[in-house]
Amino acid sequence: MVNEFSRIKRLPPYIFSEINKLKDKMRLEGKDVINMGMGNPDLPTPKHIRDKLKEVVEKPGVGRYSVSRGIIGLRKAQSKYYERRFGVKINPETEVAVTLGSKEGLANLAQAISSPGDFIITPNPSYPIHPYGFIIAGASLIHLKTIDNGIFDPETYLRRLDRAIRSSVPKPVALIVSFPSNPTAQVVDLNFYKEIIKLALKYKVYVLSDLAYAEIYYDNNPPPSILQINRSKEIAVEFTSMSKTYSMAGWRIGYAVGNKKLISALTKIKSYLDYGAFTPIQVSAAAALNGSQKCVSDVRKIYKSRRDVLVNSFGRSGWNIPSPSASMFAWAPLPKKYQSKGSFKFAKDLLLKANLAVSPGVAFGDYGEGFIRIALVANEQRIRQAAKNLRNLNL
Numbered sequence: 001m002v003n004e005f006s007r008i009k010r011l012p013p014y015i016f017s018e019i020n021k022l023k024d025k026m027r028l029e030g031k032d033v034i035n036m037g038m039g040n041p042d043l044p045t046p047k048h049i050r051d052k053l054k055e056v057v058e059k060p061g062v063g064r065y066s067v068s069r070g071i072i073g074l075r076k077a078q079s080k081y082y083e084r085r086f087g088v089k090i091n092p093e094t095e096v097a098v099t100l101g102s103k104e105g106l107a108n109l110a111q112a113i114s115s116p117g118d119f120i121i122t123p124n125p126s127y128p129i130h131p132y133g134f135i136i137a138g139a140s141l142i143h144l145k146t147i148d149n150g151i152f153d154p155e156t157y158l159r160r161l162d163r164a165i166r167s168s169v170p171k172p173v174a175l176i177v178s179f180p181s182n183p184t185a186q187v188v189d190l191n192f193y194k195e196i197i198k199l200a201l202k203y204k205v206y207v208l209s210d211l212a213y214a215e216i217y218y219d220n221n222p223p224p225s226i227l228q229i230n231r232s233k234e235i236a237v238e239f240t241s242m243s244k245t246y247s248m249a250g251w252r253i254g255y256a257v258g259n260k261k262l263i264s265a266l267t268k269i270k271s272y273l274d275y276g277a278f279t280p281i282q283v284s285a286a287a288a289l290n291g292s293q294k295c296v297s298d299v300r301k302i303y304k305s306r307r308d309v310l311v312n313s314f315g316r317s318g319w320n321i322p323s324p325s326a327s328m329f330a331w332a333p334l335p336k337k338y339q340s341k342g343s344f345k346f347a348k349d350l351l352l353k354a355n356l357a358v359s360p361g362v363a364f365g366d367y368g369e370g371f372i373r374i375a376l377v378a379n380e381q382r383i384r385q386a387a388k389n390l391r392n393l394n395l
């Protein structure tokens with residue numbers, strides 16, 4: 001009998017799990033824990049989307065297997081979204097795949113395009129599926145440091161990327177970019193993407209862009225898509241998600257859009273693994289994309305005022321938090337008192353002494369040490385309460 005499974009062995013213990021266990025224990029003891037740890041949206045899915053689900057679920061035949069790469073109505077709705085939002089024409093037949101959330105799409109694309117011996121360039125710190133999708137596939141990673149003392153400098157990033165590609169033997173198969181970033185909330189402009197595509201075409205490296213926070217932005221500055229760049233479809237695919245835009249995280253719908261070869265690889269591997277999301281969910285997702293987008297601007301307003309309450313109230317309690325311009329996260333340097341103790345210790349103390357659950361930066365990669373990620377998933381009153389509790393730490 002095999003004692004250890006090699007693929008499972010490659011996965012380290014989940015750093016979030018110790019904090020989560022502690023949080024659950026405190027809740028069992030009756031403590032009022034304010035949870036700003038996981039980026040799990042607390043807002044309701046808009047009513048017209050829920051109503052659509054109720055309507056479609058009553059139709060005959062909807063309980064059958066659905067379509068693995070997504071029903072055509074939903075692929076068309078996603079193409080229209082790209083045209084309306086980014087001015088990019090997408091062929092719904094060959095350039096879109098619907099995924100069971102973008103996390104599933106990223107993980108299965110990793111399986112489809114990489115094997116042991118292949119190299120992939122991933123940002124560090126980053127959302128865990130970016131590295132671990134490829135680690136599960138058996139590939140090797142080249143970690144690209146994205147921030148220096150909390151600052152993201154596009155030129156430094158591009159210089160490092162160029163060096164990483166040139167010094168990799170064999171040449172990397174793909175590189176991942178993800179802006180607005182989870183966890184750092186950094187944003188980029190089209191010039192940055194232009195340089196990424198230039199490098200990718202020069203060195204023939206595929207680009208996987210994760211644009212999960214396409215619609216969660218503040219200060220009237222909508223994040224661009226890498227597919228807006230000329231020739232990007234020759235080399236890039238982009239993932240978007242319904243999870244945050246429409247508060248549909250549990251519905252599990254996302255998309256991969258772009259390069260035909262990558263879409264076809266993802267579609268093929270998915271056809272072996274799943275039958276697509278439940279059809280009524282796909283129809284409701286199409287209704288979300290095709291319907292009024294007021295619900296999206298409403299969500300944006302809510303996150304924005306939470307952000308402002310967080311920055312102001314935490315600041316008054318002695319912890320200065322830089323104000324994020326997009327994403328649903330604040331990426332905050334450790335207060336002086338904790339700088340030598342590390343993000344894990346601070347996250348634990350926040351939980352034990354302030355009843356506040358957050359994510360330690362180190363959980364997103366070594367280069368995330370020195371920071372805490374705070375998700376804007378508590379209402380303003382709870383954020384103010386967290387700020388009051390914070391005073392127990394005398395920061």
Ligand SMILES: Cc1ncc(COP(=O)(O)O)c(C=O)c1O
Nearest residue numbers: 101102103127182212241243254
């Ligand atoms: C950058 C990023 N990509 C992907 C995801 C996963 O999204 P989905 O719910 O579509 O799988 C998240 C979720 O937090 C995320 O932050």
